[in-house]
Amino acid sequence: MIVLGIESSCDDTSAAVVADGRKVLSCVTFGQEAFHRKFSGVVPEIASRRHMEAIEPTVRSALEEAGISAKDLDGLAVTSGPGLVGSILVGLAFGKALAFSLGIPFVGVDHVRAHLAAALLADPPAEFPFIGLAVSGGHTHLFLVKDIDDLGLIGRTLDDAAGECFDKIAKALGLGYPGGPAIERFAEGADSKAFKLPKPKLHDGTLDFSFSGLKTATLNQMKNLPRPIPEPTAKNLAASFQQAIVDVLVSKLLDAVKKTALNRVVVAGGVAANRTLYLNMAAAAKKADINLFFAPTAYCTDNAAMVAVAGSRLLEKGKTSDLGLNSYANLQQNTP
Ligand code: KG4
Ligand code: ZN
Helix, strand or coil: CEEEEEECCCCEEEEEEEECCCEEEEEEEEECHHHHHHHCCCCHHHHHHHHHHHHHHHHHHHHHHHCCCHHHCCEEEEEEECCCHHHHHHHHHHHHHHHHHHCCCEEEEEHHHHHHHHHHHCCCCCCCCEEEEEECCCCEEEEEEEECCEEEEEEEECCCCHHHHHHHHHHHCCCCCCHHHHHHHHHCCCCCCCCCCCCCCCCCCCCCECCHHHHHHHHHHHHCCCCCCCHHHHHHHHHHHHHHHHHHHHHHHHHHHHHHCCCEEEEECHHHHCHHHHHHHHHHHHHHCCEEEECCHHHCCCCHHHHHHHHHHHHHCCCCCCCCCCCCCCCCCCCC
């Protein structure tokens, strides 16, 4: 089964061709970072307009790179939410029209579930059931995942998402957007113990997260520093901040394993590309005998391959969406 995936929920226009739910034949992503950088965040109106320009050539490139024509497609999977509805609608309308014209099945895919499905592209691939941490700019959510269409929320951030915090602290430090990779590069080799920062909700007995207190504490520490902040000090602050986020994520994942007695864990989403998170989580998993899967780095940040993988699984089970499918902005638990 050859499936075309389309992703346009934020600032990346992406199209991918995936065979048999596992083999990525192509994944072409048109990133808009350059258009949003001066605003230090994504401007929804700009994002929708750029998707409009990019969607057709991106899909065309994905088909070309895969060496197939649209007629070879067996199915089409498109992100239908959560995200920026104006952006999602561009990919969704394009995907619906293409599926209709080709007469092939079409399925709407939940973006957060697609992030988790990226772990099926890991080597070896993740197997169900697992505890899934989707950690990105929009989400820090823990799920008990029996299958891509059968999962339950077991913990979530009560305020900011981890990636959002990375972006805000990077902006304050003048490191630009997106903040996660910028902080990771800047903090390399610095002292992650130099600043004492709070780790909210650590060991509070719940699987929920809270990052706004850590963000505020980091900004307050910055206010007390001499201006301009000496670079080694700024690097140490960035490293301490990064470590605090990582410590909370790792600790909550260990709590989730204890609570659910399930020892298979998946980490996916943009922040899963963070090397410090990977190294810390891998060490903790080894110690606690946890079977750990990270989404491959290439498929951590938004991409259409993960959408095609999740969509393939749904289509294999005979799940399709009708052409009246709409987009949605917020996390929904009961969508397929
Ligand atoms: O999954 P994604 O592309 O979009 C959302 O669904 O939100 O995630 C983007 C987020 C941004 O906040 C970005 O700063 C963060 O993921 N990110 C990282 C890294 N790469 C991307 N955070 C920490 N370390 C990274 N290497
Ligand atoms: Zn995402």
